[in-house]
Amino acid sequence: MPQTIASDSGQLASLRVHAADNVRVALKDLPAGTEIDDDGRTLRLDEAIRHKHKFTVRPLDTGEAVIMYGVTVGRATRPIPEGAAITTENTEHGTATTQPQARRGEWQAPDVTAFRDATFEGFHRPDGQVGTANAWLVVPLVFCENRNIEVLRQCVADALGEDPYRDYKHMARELLHGSAGAAPAEPPGERLFPNVDGVRFLTHTLGCGGTDDDAEALCQLLAGYICHPNVAGATVLSLGCQKAQIGMLRDAVAERDPDGLRPVHYLEQQASQSEEALIREALTTIFDGLAEANNVTRAPAPLSALxxxxxxxxxxxxxxxxxxxxxxxxxxxxxxxxxxxxxxxxxxxxxxxxxxxxxxxxxxxxxxxxxxxxxxxxxxxxxxxxxxxxxxxxxxxxxxxxxxxxxxxxxxxxxxxxxxxxxxxxxxxxxxxxxxxxxxxxxxxxxxxxxxxxxxxxxxxxxxxxxxxxxxxxxxxxxxxxxxxxxxxxxxxxxxxxxxxxxxxxxxxxxxxxxxxxxxxxxxxxxxxxxxxxxxxxxxxxxxxx
Structure with a gap:
């Protein structure tokens, strides 16, 4: 059922959201004694009501339901007079299984004639999904790799000249050294990969030290991001000994992408010759991935793909x-x-x-x-x-x-x-x-x-x-x-x-x-x-x- 709102005549001072409600919402600060038109009946406020707060339209007894949107949203813990504020002192959480307003099979869809032939410009993926963005993803399988993720984040931003905090860094230099000693922020140059929205770096506190279910849930979530329609591909960093293993993530990705259409690179630090070697290999996969992602351009897609x-x-x-x-x-x-x-x-x-x-x-x-x-x-x-x-x-x-x-x-x-x-x-x-x-x-x-x-x-x-x-x-x-x-x-x-x-x-x-x-x-x-x-x-x- 669509929302119906009854309002005061004249100035819009309060709203009764649903005809069955026994409270109204103040739309502005209302002094004590304010007279409110409640569906043709004059209601006088017992106390001042702050804007956004609710007040009673009739007296409520202890234990009586407070009703808003046509449903029970609380119960009075003591008698509440007419025109009084609903507060944590006089109301507690309460619900009731009332007759629902909705009915199965009776939804009336809105008129969408104006949008019937509308499209959006999206990124079409080989699996049929359509993205609203086009990003390369860099994720850690365990919190131990967060530092390396941050190294990659700074290196990629510097190499691409796309540091989002450039202006704030200039502000910090100016505050510390004064305007005379602060070098001006460099303006962004021409984007190297204009069809890519950027590289997104995730960090988190999971991957080890938890239960098997924690590790499985993390891998399922990361797989959802790697296979997301807005993601072109991913670079994954693993330490090696953690509970959330590369094999678990591979399996989770395969469930969503059984044909292996999404490029994913898995790197393990404990199997790498050095941190420098790990960072070099990761950067290579990122820049190669950006070049590949840049070949995908936006094309019309139906709104059903949203x-x-x-x-x-x-x-x-x-x-x-x-x-x-x-x-x-x-x-x-x-x-x-x-x-x-x-x-x-x-x-x-x-x-x-x-x-x-x-x-x-x-x-x-x-x-x-x-x-x-x-x-x-x-x-x-x-x-x-x-x-x-x-x-x-x-x-x-x-x-x-x-x-x-x-x-x-x-x-x-x-x-x-x-x-x-x-x-x-x-x-x-x-x-x-x-x-x-x-x-x-x-x-x-x-x-x-x-x-x-x-x-x-x-x-x-x-x-x-x-x-x-x-x-x-x-x-x-x-x-x-x-x-x-x-x-x-x-x-x-x-x-x-x-x-x-x-x-x-x-x-x-x-x-x-x-x-x-x-x-x-x-x-x-x-x-x-x-x-x-x-x-x-x-x-x-x-x-x-x-």
Missing amino acids: TLGVECGGSDGFSGLSANPLVGAVVDRLVALGGSGILSEFPELCGVEHELIARCTDDTVASRFQNLMEAYQQHAARVGADFSMNPSPGNIRDGLITDAMKSAGAAKKGGDSPVVDVLDYTEPRTKAGLNLLCSPGNDVESTTALAGSGANLILFTTGLGTPTGNPVTPVIKISSNSELAERMSDVIDFDAGPIIRGETSIDALAEQLLRLCIDAASGRYQPRALKLAQHDFIPWKRGVSL
Whole structure:
């Protein structure tokens, strides 16, 4: 069911998201005594309400459900008068298996006539995949090789004259030596490999000292990156004695690339004559790989070749009202065009499971989602944790009081289309349509997982601001409010704030955002995270990460 928003007449001071809600959201700071028009009834605020926070539209008794988005998002721990703020002092996390709004088989796809013949300019791979970028990947099999990865990173940047931190280095010299003693930053010259987006270097803290399952999960994740449609090939560094062996990674790559179409070079330091020999051989594979990758050029591809990973981080009280449903509307449009979406962060789906289960295409898909959610929750419980611990201090400060409240808004990123498949961590997407991916709520761990499962473009919503990016997949940042978009304009790509101000509809803005996605996928638009060389990569050690 599409989101419906009822608002005050006159000035847009607050919103009731769903007709069944017993709370409203303040869109600006509201003093005590402010009179609110609540669907024709005048409501007087019992206390001052900070913007983004929720307040009751009628008195709530102890134990009564707090309802937002039409679902239970908490329970009153004491009587709450009408017009009072919902806080951590009077409300606790709570959910209920209510009648879901969604119905299996009843999805009404949005009108996508304007995009029916649209294409993007992508990199076509021999296995049929289409990339939105073209990069060579350099990865370590174990943390012992991180230092050599950093050596290679600096050497390649210097050789190509493509140091992303050139201006900052000039700033540092000027601060230390003064303007007279600082050499000017060298301007970048002509690119040697114009059809390649660059070399991406991964580092991590895994590969040894963990369990066999840890090593296997790491190899599966790295294989997902090596075989990613945005990756032309890879250079892999191994120490030799670690738990995550080259053979394990070879097998994981072969599962995804059985015909060996992706060039991958495996180098082992303990089998090398010296570190210098290892670095020389690695540099040779990188430069040879760049020359080969440069032979691939962009060509038109249907929008069905796009897979949007959706993520939120630094969420605020407006995220679930503007940015998240906006992204969901884009996912719905892409699915209607034959493309795919991946919704992750299982801890942030807690409380809306029944809605997602109702959208699963069959019982098998629904059962897998239930089983993975229950296994994750049980694992958390064994170490004394719970999904209700998910909201961060920043979330709570901005009005996301309970995990269920956060989840109800976070799930909006998945739109309303049917759930065609449920993936465990590191599993590749194989079915077109909306997929659910088991990952933690940690921003970078989850974004890392989205790319590993095949997302070739990521939409990342934020209300407080976060610079998160990814090494191989372009990340587009969408702000929930215009103040953030203006203050962090070097980080934010798209502003969903006009939705909150009532200046435009979600549908109208969704078409604009989808066009930006097409431009980013075609290389015509460079997302802010890419400009900042924000190449974040953190594998999930399959522990309790909320």
